[in-house]
Amino acid sequence: xxxxxxxxxxxxxxxxxxxxxxxxxxxxxxxxxxxxxxxxxxxxxxxxxxxxxxxxxxxxxxxxxxxxxxxxxxxxxxxxxxxxxxxxxxxxxxxxxxxxxxxxxxxxxxxxxxxxxxxxxxxxxxxxxxxxxxxxxxxxxxxxxxxxxxxxxxxxxxxxxxxxxxxxxxxxxxxxxxxxxxxxxxxxxxxxxxxxxxxxxxxxxxxxxxxxxxxxxxxxxxxxxxxxxxxxxxxxxxxxxxxxxxxxxxxxxxxxxxxxxxxxxxxxxxxxxxxxxxxxxxxxxxxxxxxxxxxxxxxxxxxxxxxxxxxxxxxxxxxxxxxxxxxxxxxxxx
Amino acid sequence: xxxxxxxxxxxxxxxxxxxxxxxxxxxxxxxxxxxxxxxxxxxxxxxxxxxxxxxxxxxxxxxxxxxxxxxxxxxxxxxxxxxxxxxxxxxxxxxxxxxxxxxxxxxxxxxxxxxxxxxxxxxxxxxxxxxxxxxxxxxxxxxxxxxxxxxxxxxxxxxxxxxxxxxxxxxxxxxxxxxxxxxxxxxxxxxxxxxxxxxxxxxxxxxxxxxxxxxxxxxxxxxxxxxxxxxxxxxxxxxxxxxxxxxxxxxxxxxxxxxxxxxxxxxxxxxxxxxxxxxxxxxxxxxxxxxxxxxxxxxxxxxxxxxxxxxxxxxxxxxxxxxxxxxxxxxxxx
DNA sequence: TTGTAGGCGTTATCAA
DNA sequence: TTGATAACGCCTACAA
Numbered sequence: 058x059x060x061x062x063x064x065x066x067x068x069x070x071x072x073x074x075x076x077x078x079x080x081x082x083x084x085x086x087x088x089x090x091x092x093x094x095x096x097x098x099x100x101x102x103x104x105x106x107x108x109x110x111x112x113x114x115x116x117x118x119x120x121x122x123x124x125x126x127x128x129x130x131x132x133x134x135x136x137x138x139x140x141x142x143x144x145x146x147x148x149x150x151x152x153x154x155x156x157x158x159x160x161x162x163x164x165x166x167x168x169x170x171x172x173x174x175x176x177x178x179x180x181x182x183x184x185x186x187x188x189x190x191x192x193x194x195x196x197x198x199x200x201x202x203x204x205x206x207x208x209x210x211x212x213x214x215x216x217x218x219x220x221x222x223x224x225x226x227x228x229x230x231x232x233x234x235x236x237x238x239x240x241x242x243x244x245x246x247x248x249x250x251x252x253x254x255x256x257x258x259x260x261x262x263x264x265x266x267x268x269x270x271x272x273x274x275x276x277x278x279x280x281x282x283x284x285x286x287x288x289x290x291x292x293x294x295x296x297x298x299x300x301x302x303x304x305x306x307x308x309x310x311x312x313x314x315x316x317x318x319x320x321x322x323x324x325x326x327x328x329x330x331x332x333x334x335x336x337x338x339x340x341x342x343x344x345x346x347x348x349x350x351x352x353x354x355x356x357x358x359x360x361x362x363x364x365x366x367x368x369x370x371x372x373x374x375x376x377x378x379x380x381x382x383x384x385x386x387x388x389x390x391x
Numbered sequence: 392x393x394x395x396x397x398x399x400x401x402x403x404x405x406x407x408x409x410x411x412x413x414x415x416x417x418x419x420x421x422x423x424x425x426x427x428x429x430x431x432x433x434x435x436x437x438x439x440x441x442x443x444x445x446x447x448x449x450x451x452x453x454x455x456x457x458x459x460x461x462x463x464x465x466x467x468x469x470x471x472x473x474x475x476x477x478x479x480x481x482x483x484x485x486x487x488x489x490x491x492x493x494x495x496x497x498x499x500x501x502x503x504x505x506x507x508x509x510x511x512x513x514x515x516x517x518x519x520x521x522x523x524x525x526x527x528x529x530x531x532x533x534x535x536x537x538x539x540x541x542x543x544x545x546x547x548x549x550x551x552x553x554x555x556x557x558x559x560x561x562x563x564x565x566x567x568x569x570x571x572x573x574x575x576x577x578x579x580x581x582x583x584x585x586x587x588x589x590x591x592x593x594x595x596x597x598x599x600x601x602x603x604x605x606x607x608x609x610x611x612x613x614x615x616x617x618x619x620x621x622x623x624x625x626x627x628x629x630x631x632x633x634x635x636x637x638x639x640x641x642x643x644x645x646x647x648x649x650x651x652x653x654x655x656x657x658x659x660x661x662x663x664x665x666x667x668x669x670x671x672x673x674x675x676x677x678x679x680x681x682x683x684x685x686x687x688x689x690x691x692x693x694x695x696x697x698x699x700x701x702x703x704x705x706x707x708x709x710x711x712x713x714x715x716x717x718x719x720x721x722x723x724x725x
Numbered sequence: 726t727t728g729t730a731g732g733c734g735t736t737a738t739c740a741a
Numbered sequence: 742t743t744g745a746t747a748a749c750g751c752c753t754a755c756a757a
Contacts, residue, residue: 170484728756
């Protein structure tokens with residue numbers, strides 16, 4: 058298919074390029090009948106405006122880059138969706154580039170994006186801890202999502218992990234549980250620390266300690282969930298709830314609870330973290346879990362970016378609350 | 392940061408814009424010392440060429456669109472990676488757009504991509520069955536990956552499901568298994584049919600039938616894997632191997648095998664499909680599975696696209712073999 | 726209400 | 742080896 062230009066449209070409609078441009082862009086100073094003729098010509102020629110040419114003039118491409126390092130797309134896909142929703146079916150498109158956690162690849166994608174004149178950038182880190190800033194001397198606004206920038210002058214939007222931990226434990230307490238354990242991932246992750254802190258604070262408010270006496274830090278894997286649960290059941294056989302630091306861990310916990318013939322949620326209630334559908338929906342029973350609300354993060358990132366393109370960007374770290382998704386792995390104590 | 396243009400670079404280097412352009416683009420007809428001066432000026436000004444302007448002239452943007460409908464990114468991310476690898480660190484970037492299985496959104500993204508003048512398009516469907524063609528009158532080459540186009544004049548690259556089924560069963564036979572069941576997903580999926588056909592052909596070559604007498608079609612879920620396995624064990628208690636149509640199903644199968652105290656792989660060997668890391672690596676034992684080799688699909692798609700931009704594109708459906716990833720859920724019979 | 730003309734930042738074609 | 746100059750396709754004063 059050959060590409061029609063505005064000139065072709067104008068010629069077919071019998072007007073000048075300028076008039077055609079105005080007609081197509083909804084400028085008021087053009088007669089209705091003229092506009093109709095131009096639109097008719099445009100659709101007849103299957104005209105699609107060349108945004109390169111337009112961008113050259115307006116200094117805007119209507120394009121935002123989403124630079125991610127999250128290999129599986131687990132976190133970046135929801136953020137992408139949220140951002141797309143916020144930009145709406147408008148002129149702005151979001152393009153995703155995957156740096157695969159590789160700094161060199163990241164610089165490369167960054168310069169590719171910049172030379173393509175994106176209007177802004179959303180950076181999604183690989184893990185919820187702070188990541189190196191892209192620098193302050195970029196020609197477009199940048200927002201860090203999920204993983205905050207290590208430079209406080211940048212604007213970062215992150216999930217409130219402390220609040221998430223609190224949410225999970227609060228729910229278990231409302232279910233009448235008192236002997237609540239927390240099995241979580243790598244202690245070197247800030248997110249693990251934050252979730253644990255929130256959990257412990259809520260426990261303390263009830264005058265409780267974590268079951269087993271301490272938080273079980275380990276790894277973000279099913280197999281750690283299994284191992285920790287075995288130890289837990291030995292040390293503290295009367296545990297009546299487990300808050301797992303991730304859905305993967307929760308699946309491991311669940312596995313061993315079944316193996317040891319504990320009923321879930323009858324004997325032990327279980328809460329996960331992430332709301333990773335494949336893990337959570339298919340578990341038996343389906344898992345109650347904390348959703349980080351990443352779509353919202355993406356939506357807000359888009360809004361902030363949009364505002365920043367005209368004006369200025371804030372700075373600092375903004376935290377967004379998660380939400381508890383209740384499924385069958387938790388229930389009031391009989 | 393203000394943006395430097397080629398004019399700024401040229402002025403600083405004391406040459407004309409034309410010369411600066413040639414120097415920066417590696418054209419031979421420019422003196423070495425001049426080139427050095429220009430390059431020095433460019434880096435001093437942090438110059439990044441405006442690809443919009445360049446694209447306007449060259450009619451090439453060095454950009455390829457990856458239009459996906461695969462919500463979770465499970466299939467499109469590996470394809471994206473393969474494509475990026477093939478294009479290398481060259482001028483070409485791949486941008487991913489998610490249509491979320493919505494036709495309207497797909498048309499919208501398509502026109503956004505086209506008006507941004509991508510050089511080509513890779514379309515990744517939501518499921519491995521054929522999908523509607525984007526049409527023949529597009530101004531850029533299009534390649535369908537994973538899910539073929541329903542128009543045979545388009546070029547589609549897909550995974551060889553029949554071969555994959557054969558691969559799985561062949562491995563089980565080599566492990567000395569003879570009573571091999573096949574539990575798989577929705578019978579309305581061509582992929583389910585193809586995998587089953589390959590499996591049955593390989594069984595027939597040994598004079599075998601599927602354990603349980605037939606292929607167990609159902610749903611692509613863990614819970615179907617569990618249900619089918621219960622029925623299977625009842626109808627055919629001496630089964631010594633299961634080939635599952637997906638890793639999700641395999642996890643369900645595994646669950647019930649544990650529940651019924653069957654040793655894996657001692658009593659029953661198990662093969663999954665997809666090599667979805669989160670499911671496969673954390674299973675206990677880790678699952679042998681068929682990998683569809685989607686990175687390769689993405690690589691080849693990129694190469695074909697690259698070739699097509701200069702010349703012409705083929706048509707029809709090209710099938711790519713999968714590969715068996717051996718883990719601990721299969722072993723020779725004792 | 727419509728048209729003319731200039732320019733956005735490059736590259737390509739000549740001529741110098 | 743270098744430099745004017747004309748595009749590329751569109752938008753936007755400004756003039757008609």
